[in-house]
Amino acid sequence: MAPILDIKHLRKSYGPVDILKDINVSIEPGDFLVLVGPSGCGKSTLLNCIAGLEPITGGQLQIAGQDMTHVSPKDRNIAMVFQSYALYPTMTVAKNITFGMKVRGVDQANQQAKLKEVAELLQIDHLLNRKPGQLSGGQRQRVAMGRALVREPALFLFDEPLSNLDAKLRVEMRTEIKKLHQTLNASIVYVTHDQIEAMTLATKIVVMKGGVIQQIGTPAEIYNQPANLFVADFMGSPAMNLIPAKVARDGGSHRIEITRPGEAPLVLSDPRPLDLPGDVIMGLRPEDIAEAGFRAGAQVQQASCMVDMVEPAGADTYVVSSLGGRQVTARLHAETSARAGQPLDLAFDLAKVSYFAPQTGERLN
Known part of the structure; x- marks a missing residue:
């Protein structure tokens, strides 16, 4: 089976400063890949390169077997969930979720069918007539996820989606995201600095430091056989x-x-x-x-x-x-x-x- 995402020798530089250095990683369909590392390690930059929001300096990036190295974000068949939710404040929940479909010319009947399906899946069907300002942080995050889900993309990208939530809600939403992955068998790339989040969600973890991949492996491999002192110290609470x-x-x-x-x-x-x-x-x-x-x-x-x-x-x-x-x-x-x-x-x-x-x-x- 061909990888859903295949990154080869990717580099990203700003002038003379190298941000990402020779990144090589691939995931199979249905994988939940978590990019984890301290602030400034390059994980969000890598996610933006996958999304096409940042042009890459060198290397190649394929999504679902297609070369997407220099393709526009709108043509990459991806959906992205941001840390800031990025909802339209003047639109209702229903319109926020269906707006992308409307822009793409999806007919009204299909829009409503997808809206109903996703709203029930995320348990937000009672919120469809509210506006974002009337929602809690967790509800807003569900709406942002709903907007991504109706696209049915090849690849979902999550950029620290839980970092604005309090500790209890983070745990609840983490469980919801894991359930969604198991229900949909979706292919996901997820960025976090929280190693507990990485361990509980991932089928595969990429640990990064200074724009360099330190180790790629399952949560058990990363935890039990850390490749170096950085991974050993970073992964685990309390640390090794x-x-x-x-x-x-x-x-x-x-x-x-x-x-x-x-x-x-x-x-x-x-x-x-x-x-x-x-x-x-x-x-x-x-x-x-x-x-x-x-x-x-x-x-x-x-x-x-x-x-x-x-x-x-x-x-x-x-x-x-x-x-x-x-x-x-x-x-x-x-x-x-x-x-x-x-x-x-x-x-x-x-x-x-x-x-x-x-x-x-x-x-x-």
């Missing part, structure tokens, strides 16, 4: 613990030594057949550090650590200790006995450890 360590061969295993303030180093043993240098950054997710007795496995090792801080968070409790000169977070059960200033036996799951090169940041295992 990144701990400097010394490595030495010890028979068939690796001896992992981590400094601790005012006490002997923490020593762990990794039996995996890895090729590691003498200095590494050891990456371990907070959920892979448990209270002793609450984690089992062949590669789970226990050690006593001094607790610096305890942060209750409802179903979880986060416990912070100092290891390798870094603040290391463990995600423990809510009823933990951990107390600040007291030692606590922790279990480290060495099977889940990622190792990174300190100089380049690249993944080593």
